[in-house]
Amino acid sequence: MKTKSKGLSQEGLKLIACLTMLLDHIGATILPSTTLRIIGRIAFPIYCFLLAEGVHYTRHPARYGLRLAIGMVLSELPFDLLFYGRWTWEHQSVMVTLLLAFGMALAVKNTKSWPVKVLAIAAAAILARLLRTDYGGFGVLVAALFVLTRDSEYRLIYQAVGLPALALLTGQMMIELFYVGAVIPIAFYEGRKATSNKAVQWAFYLFYPVHLTALWLIVQCLTQFFPISLL
Secondary structure (H helix, E strand, C coil): CCCCCCCECHHHHHHHHHHHHHHHHHHHCCCCCHHHHHHHCCHHHHHHHHHHHHHHHCCCHHHHHHHHHHHHHHHHHHHHHHHHCCCCCCCECHHHHHHHHHHHHHHHHCCCCHHHHHHHHHHHHHHHHHHCECCHHHHHHHHHHHHHHCCCCCHHHHHHHHHHHHHHHCCCCHHHHHHHHHHHHHHCECCCCCCCCHHHHHHHHHHHHHHHHHHHHHHHHHHHHCCCCCC
């Protein structure tokens, strides 16, 4: 008799990432809250973990990259409007960070040369910093941590230690130390998909631009009634 699975599926882990990201952005815009921002810290490392998994298993990297690129294009305007109140080239959304991390992860996967791996990581991190993407070079390094430790027997330990260590070494705010909380749901991930439905797959990709747009619209509605800016 088949044993019923008790761990998290890929979709379950994505759902946790989406919900905690939503709380984070609510705490950054509509209802300023340090508690919500702390809860939201676990979202980005989960996305980086899923990116490392995706790059490892994908048989169609071009399609994977295309989906990220589409998400990037759709996200930039709502990201700018929600967090900066206008279209701007001065800051780029986290989708740009993830796209750079995707290129880095592919390069690391396809070479056994450590100098080349280090060069790919450094190049992506520097580019993220220059482009002023959300999470910047630090975000690329977080993704690199998951890529490099993926096949290690002690990966959860490395990740639990590495996430706060990267935050400290790169001079992030103290709140970023709570990234380590992402290791808990990641530890329960079983490496399986609950469904192969393409609509579900695209729904997770589109959640980022859609929820940013929804929050921006809510902010606009609220500011019509309350003259004090919520941002």
